[in-house]
Amino acid sequence: MSEITRVALDAMGGDNAPGEMIKGAVEAVKQRGDIKILMTGPEELLEKALSEYTYPKDQIEIVNATEVIETAEPPVMAIRRKKDSSIVVAMNLVKKGEADAFVSAGSSGAILVGGQVIVGRIKGVERPPLAPLIPTAKGVSLLIDCGANVDARPSHLVQFAKMGSIYMENIIGKKNPTVGIVNIGAEEEKGNALVKETFPLLKECKDINFVGSVEARDIPSGAVDVVVCEAFVGNVILKLYEGVGGTLIKKIKGSMMTSLRSKIGALLVKPALKATLKDFDASEYGGAPLLGLNGLVVKTHGSSTSKEVCNSIIQCVTFKEQRINEKIRDVISPAQEEKKED
Amino acid sequence: MSEITRVALDAMGGDNAPGEMIKGAVEAVKQRGDIKILMTGPEELLEKALSEYTYPKDQIEIVNATEVIETAEPPVMAIRRKKDSSIVVAMNLVKKGEADAFVSAGSSGAILVGGQVIVGRIKGVERPPLAPLIPTAKGVSLLIDCGANVDARPSHLVQFAKMGSIYMENIIGKKNPTVGIVNIGAEEEKGNALVKETFPLLKECKDINFVGSVEARDIPSGAVDVVVCEAFVGNVILKLYEGVGGTLIKKIKGSMMTSLRSKIGALLVKPALKATLKDFDASEYGGAPLLGLNGLVVKTHGSSTSKEVCNSIIQCVTFKEQRINEKIRDVISPAQEEKKED
Known part of the structure; x- marks a missing residue:
């Protein structure tokens, strides 16, 4: 179980970004050694902000993303046009298999659209539902x-x-x-x-x-x-x-x-x-998962503070450990031959 | 404005019937001289219960109804079969023009069905909505x-x-x-x-x-x-x-x-x-009207006490005084010739 869970974190989403996103990431890696965070956003900005913290350096990596999708933007258009936004870049990491999960406090619409369009649905899943506690x-x-x-x-x-x-x-x-x-x-x-x-x-x-x-x-x-x-x-x-x-x-x-x-x-x-x-x-119950996707997508409350961001990141570990997506695959399309054990 | 408002009261509906219904009726007629209550239910039972109160006798009349529609009964069937129920008898008083309004704390389903089937919709109204405050x-x-x-x-x-x-x-x-x-x-x-x-x-x-x-x-x-x-x-x-x-x-x-x-x-x-x-x-806000019917139908909370019953009855006076149904008729089908002033 000492496998590493790689989380792509949208550092620019939510009312308190990037401050609380960064703080939440630092808290998460301080708590657990089995997490690697790929933080997307403007490189210089994030580097400067991160330099103020002490944390295990190899557990947080910055992935440059120069654009930001605002909450008010029409989601479909935003996902299509802003290829270098923190959301699209982070979701692409999940798509390419470089991250297991995606966490964002940004635009719900963009996350829902991006989840389907970029990350993609598990075969057989008709619609990925957003499921808050x-x-x-x-x-x-x-x-x-x-x-x-x-x-x-x-x-x-x-x-x-x-x-x-x-x-x-x-x-x-x-x-x-x-x-x-x-x-x-x-x-x-x-x-x-x-x-x-x-x-x-x-x-x-x-x-x-x-x-x-x-x-x-x-x-x-x-x-x-x-x-x-x-x-x-x-x-x-x-x-x-x-x-x-x-x-x-x-x-x-x-x-x-x-x-x-x-x-x-x-x-x-x-x-x-x-x-x-x-x-x-x-809002205390942290992230709501968008279920049924090829990777975990977690939407945290727009006003999330570091505590909720940290909780959402740690939740991704459980999600991976418990092999939720494999279980969903088994239940949704049990007849399929592709019983991956990866 | 000293016109009398005639209210058909289902004395047998609700968790606290007939006790609180009767008490509510007595309170209403004690408060206002411009209300006449036609109370439906088993004659003997209601007479006995009413005899324990002092009130202006000519303002409450008992109309015998031997059956009761229970909350769990399928409403359409109940309205059709229980012709002598307190709900059906009271609604027929409104239909025949002998009462202006109907008040009940009984089965919501039966009241909604009866409102449409017995009391009937104002011409042009497609559906009578139930509208609580x-x-x-x-x-x-x-x-x-x-x-x-x-x-x-x-x-x-x-x-x-x-x-x-x-x-x-x-x-x-x-x-x-x-x-x-x-x-x-x-x-x-x-x-x-x-x-x-x-x-x-x-x-x-x-x-x-x-x-x-x-x-x-x-x-x-x-x-x-x-x-x-x-x-x-x-x-x-x-x-x-x-x-x-x-x-x-x-x-x-x-x-x-x-x-x-x-x-x-x-x-x-x-x-x-x-x-x-x-x-x-x-539940404190008394009766919810079923709007758009040829007469006022008011559903009060199933657990209504005398206070809410009394409030619902008095609400019927305002409804009549304000000529709500005439106003609804004017707005829903303004081209109609039947501009009754009764």
Whole structure:
């Protein structure tokens, strides 16, 4: 297991780039000797920034990339035109087999497009889903898909369920994870056309632990481990999680400032409250993988700090060690002869 | 304005029926002399229960109904077969013009089906949307549609936007309410097929204040007054609101019990906290109207207490006074000759 995991890190993506990206990379290589980071971005800039840290020099290599893809740019165009951007250069390292994984806090759209166009899908995978972890009362659940490919077909959702189960079991360590499909009622006959068509297909799947529909109300309590839905609904769930949490917390804080009595109380509960709220902050759970690609692509939150970047990098090691892609390949197209053991 | 509003109340619907329904009716007629309640349910049972209250006798009338539709029953079948149920009898009163409005805390499915089948749609209305109010940082927004009719078409969403604007302006008193369509990004080119088709149609509407896409993250902060979406997404939003709120509150309460310090603090912040959480509880906002029907149909939360029932009944008066249905008729099919003034 002392194999090296090579991570291509987009040093220029996210609100806190390159500062926190670089710091996160340094933290990662200080923690683990089995990581090699290929950091993409303007060479001089990165060299200067890195020179301020002490770390095992041979574990971080700078790969020059002169352009940056901005968040607002139309992704398809950006990936096609900015061949020397930190995202495209890093993804090409994965494509060429020079890196095992890609990590970026940059433009979601560009990462999703680049993942498909540059890194490429595992044979048989129809769509690579973006699958963030969301906090629940019991720990975390995997929300799959939150990507950019809306209007999915039933066969896509079935693949999401399979890939999500593999991730949840092998990366998060949840044995035989339960799988639920997001629905507007618990009964099998409820739902929109997509859910009604997908439900019986999931029931037939032997390689997942499908438990039926999950209503949105029950997601935060941790009703299922793998929450399957198409990307539009997944996006609404992820964003509303943040939105409701954020507004509620603001309201609670405001309410505690309304009287002297509650102000004193607020001082006393503050540490406990802070820990809880952090626990329930979706952005704390680091990178969301884009599953089903020939290599691991991890999108971390745009506002990621070094801690999240470091966590995302270390997550790549587990991904490689657990041979997630080989497992996905076996489940998605089991009849294939190309049983690589590399 | 001293016209009487006649409300058909399903006394047998909801978790707390008939007790809280009856109590709510009594509270409503004690508060206002311009309400007449037609209460449906088993005559003897209701008579006995009512006899324990003092109230203006001529304002509550019992209309016998011997059957009850249970929440778990398939709605279409239940409406068709249980002709003498409290829901069907009450809805028929609206259909026959003997009542202006219908209020129930019973089976959502049966109310949605009955609303369309018995009460009937206003001419030109393609689908009657269920439109609950949801709490936001700024007050409330109207979430339209949360009903049972999923897989909507663009023309439905346009009608939802128009009807929702009328309701928000005339019932809630929000002048020129802003309208947003739920989307996975702020840009016009984002979205699924339904949203992409609907967006330009909403932009063309002269009778609404359309402000573009609204991301789920921004709904709780009150970014728009009327939140337009198809029912599957609306249901996910409504339920997740409850779910995230509920889980977060449980976690916060739990965290305050972890140390002596925070326990004392909890005692001090309790009243302020309680008020805030109540403020942010979707179930506090009483009835959700099913808009676009020949009469008002209001679905109150299944766990409604007398207070919510009373509020929902009084809401019917405003609905009649503000001539909401006439306004909907004018906007949906302005060319029609039937300009009733009754």
